[in-house]
Amino acid sequence: MANDISQWSGKRLHFIGIGGAGMSGLARIALSHGITVTGSDAKDSTVLSALQALGAQVSPEHKASQVDGADYIIFSTAISAANVELVRAQELQIPVLTRAQALATLMSQDRSIAVAGTHGKTTTSSMLTVALQSCGLDPSFAIGGTLTSSGSNAHKGTGDLFVAEADESDGSFIEYHPNAAIVTNIEHDHVDFFAKPEDVTKAFNSFAATISQDGILVYCADDAGSAALGRNPKLRPDLKVVSYGTIEGSDLYIDSINLLAMGSTARALWKGRLVGTLSLQVPGLHNVLNAGAALAMGLALGAPAAELLSGLASFHGTGRRFELKGTVHGIRVIDDYGHHPTEITVTLEAAKRYAGDGRVLAIFQPHRYSRTQAFMKEFSTALDIADEVILLEIYAASEKPIPGVSAAQIASAMENGQFIPNFFEASDWVIENAKPGDVILTLGAGDVNSLAPIICDGLARRFNSPV
Incomplete structure (x- = not known):
């Protein structure tokens, strides 16, 4: 091999x-x-x-x-x-x-940086890539989403760094053996593979153990799972361990956070020294933390703070991460990949801020029967942040249906939810009910994103207005 x-x-x-x-x-x-x-x-x-x-x-x-x-x-x-x-x-x-083994081989001649975590790894690896590009380092990268700036999810750079998104879903990220790693957060997910929360924790501990001799581990002080990993006394003593977050004492400390409708600003301090203002064009506190992870890694690698901050300020997002698909008659249509209750919560909170005085109308497609069954209550609570939610039926992925498990159960437990499994009926409902100022959100990891252009076209016909 x-x-x-x-x-x-x-x-x-x-x-x-x-x-x-x-x-x-x-x-x-x-x-x-x-x-x-x-x-x-x-x-x-x-x-x-x-x-x-x-x-x-x-x-x-x-x-x-x-x-x-x-x-x-x-x-x-x-x-x-x-x-x-x-x-x-x-x-x-x-x-x-496997894909993981092949990626490990492709990274073998570079200084590899693996970005892992239950949530945020696509955005964080994208932010890190753009920040390093801004420093003139031209890293290679392999990311699970498409960089808006380049339209690509992978690239062979001229530099000696390789940024890779490390997928924990099947435990295969232990194949990478990176020189450095970021762990954004650790939470129970992929219940088809990890039966219990402690199984996820064990997998991330195994991942950290594969980091190269004298390598770097960057962890989030705000997240209980990631912080437990970073502060684990059993970590190898040769690792350079770096923390980031809004918790005082973090190596990369973020404060004075100002969340805006479609971005944010914050102050960044590196080991007690002010390095500058973190300005972002993507919304939400979660993205402030994702940017903090990228900045912390860049600084730990010795990259200049000003150039890293400039790169992060230029970051416009990745495909399917709060991606604006169109604006028609004052109605904005956003597509997002969020499919875990934690991701849905932060995405809908960002959408409410973005909507301002308007409403948030969401179409959500649950992803996998096992995840839906495990987090039924959490899904209903998270989705009720929106003003109106249409539930599509579950996207099975590679799973067989679990008898009795349906998206209709989530809808019935919600105040603002209704179950409309037919794609065209669901899109027709939001097209007919949306008002100027509203935000329509297609949400989920399946094929719900196919509705965004249909909704844009339908709104254009309804209001006789261009997309």
Whole structure:
């Protein structure tokens, strides 16, 4: 099995599930290294077309013969063990790598920074990337969302840093062995894999133990789980441990926070010394903390504070993270990936601030039956922050339905919720009921984002107004 990217020189990598956000990014970086890339996905998409334009040979269907002649197979955890290409690869005894193992190999020649946490890792890794770019360091990056500034989720930079989003959902982030790591927060999620909260804690402790000798661990002092990790007396003594947050005594201390409708400002102090004003164009206290994580890591790496702050000030967000999709007749349509009660709470609080005197109308699609069952009460409480909420049925992802578990149960426990499982009826409801000044939010990790352009078009027809 490859563990150094030099071993892939002259080899052919075949990606099963190449159209996914994470997999397509790895394929893009492999192509940048001059490695031959082939791949397949269950359907055609613009992602496949873009990879094809970069030199990959891709197919919009899975066929066993497509792995013949490949030197390594890389597969997404969303791929079934019964997938015909995966089965064929095992028959031919072609080395099979998970996405995490492949990413570890791609990072092997760089100083790698892994950004982990139950929430905020996509935004934080994006912020760190933009901040380092502002310093002229041109890092490579592989992120779970698309950077608004570049329109890409992955890039092979000219510098020796590599920023990677570290997904904890299946415990595979222990494969990365980074030189430095950020842990934004630790909370119970991915209940299909982590049965109990302590299982999540154990996984993050294992992740911290993989950081390289004399490496850096940046943790959030405001989050109980992350703080417990950073202050764990069993951490290796060689690690440089750095804290950030609004808690006095944090290495990167943030105070004088002013939350605005679509941004914020705050004062940043590094080890007691004022380094400047943190100005953001993305809303919410959670994003102030995400920016604090990026700033703390940049400073710990020795990057100049002024350039880091300048980069963070220029950050416009990532795809599906409070992303403005259109404004019609004073009605703003926002799409967001939030799918855990904690994420929904901070997103809806930001949306209420953004709406001002207007209302927040949300369409929420729960993601996975197991998560819905585990956090039913928490979902209903979080969603009631909005003025009106439409509940779509659960997006199963790779799960089989759990008898008796439905989004209708969340709606029935809410004051402001109603269950409308049909996508077109749900979008018609918000189109007909929205008023100028309102904010419409499509919310969830499934395919609810497909409604945002439909809603924009419907509002344009209703008000005879351009998007």
